[in-house]
Amino acid sequence: MLWVVLLLIAWGAAGVSCIRLCLVTASAAQRPSHATRKPTSPELSPYETAFLAGGPHRVADLALVSMHLRRRLLLAHTGWATVVDPEGRDDLERTVIRAIGPDGQSRIAPVRAAAAAADAVRTLADRLVAAGLAVPHGTRSDLESAVRAVRGTAVLVVALAAAAILIPGQETTHAGPVAAWFALPLVLTLGCLAIARLENHPYSPWASPTGQHWLDSLPAPAHGADRDLLAAVAVRGVGAVEDPELRAALLSGART
Known part of the structure; x- marks a missing residue:
């Protein structure tokens, strides 16, 4: 009856891990009591929206696209970034320029990684967490x-x-019932796992x-204006870029 011991181990591991996932999910779903900004606030910046939708790397993508569209940076489809205007308008742009060297x-790949890990992005994340809009890192x-x-x-x-x-010694006729018992955990x-995915998809x-x-x-x-493209990148990511060369440059930078 050694298989019974193995079955108990399986049930124990399944129970503990599933209960933990349920508790963590329930904790993450609770609305923070210290929220200081309304969910419909018009004050969120494009960078903040990008972080909520896709995290630090989405913020880095948005910074790269913004600088490219404003001719401050040239992103080549070969995966290289070239500085055109060395004066950054904000901390994140200055981080990008410093990362280029x-x-x-x-x-683009190391530049994107450096921008995503920048202090400016961490400060932005802390601000959103304090406002109750972002999930704490922990x-x-x-x-x-x-x-x-x-x-x-x-x-x-x-x-x-x-x-x-x-x-060894397990009767063949018992294989089916044994497998059925293990099928339960x-x-x-x-x-x-399926419920957790359904609960979180398509949420950020x-x-x-x-x-x-x-x-x-x-x-x-909408489509057409640079401002609309930046809004689309903030919400949907690189897939919102229609220019094939720019999209190729950004996808090259995403393979880190």
């Missing part, structure tokens, strides 16, 4: 960790089931419920 030219990390734990448990259940079936873990993992409400209230960006 004194030669005035660099691959909460987001806990959620990602909980999801990985449930996935790992699903793999563990399959491995324990295989071990239980292959135990497997269904639990997979079901928990960076925005709190209040921040997501703000994103949902935004009108669909």
Whole structure:
């Protein structure tokens, strides 16, 4: 009856990991009591909107596109960024220019990574968290960790089931019932993952419920003007760029 012990281990791991994921998800869904900005506030900057929709790398993408459209930076489809105007208008643009270096030219990938990790982006994130619009880094990390734990448990259940079936001396006629018993914790873990995905899709993992409400209230960006393109990049990312050369440059920078 060694398979019973393995089954108990499978149930224990499945129960603990799924309960943890449920608790973390419920905690992340709670609206912060210290929110200082209304969800329909018109004061959010494009960078703040980009962070809520896609996180630090979305902010970096927006900065690169903005500088390119204003002829302050040239983004080549080959994946290189060239400084045209060395005077940045804000901290993030100055970070981009510093990341490119004194030669005035660099691959886009390291520039994008440096901009995403800049103090300016961290300050922006802290401001959004304090306003109750963004999910704190610790909460987001806990959620990602909980999801990985449930996935790992699903793999563990399959491995324990295989071990239980292959135990020496196990009768062939018992393989079916043993597999059926192990199917229950497997269904639990997979079901928990499916529910977590449905609850969060298509929502941003960076925005709190209040921040997501703000994103949902935004009108669909129009087409044509640079301002509309920047709004579309902030909300939808690089996929909103229609220029094939600019999109190729940004996708080159995204492969980090």
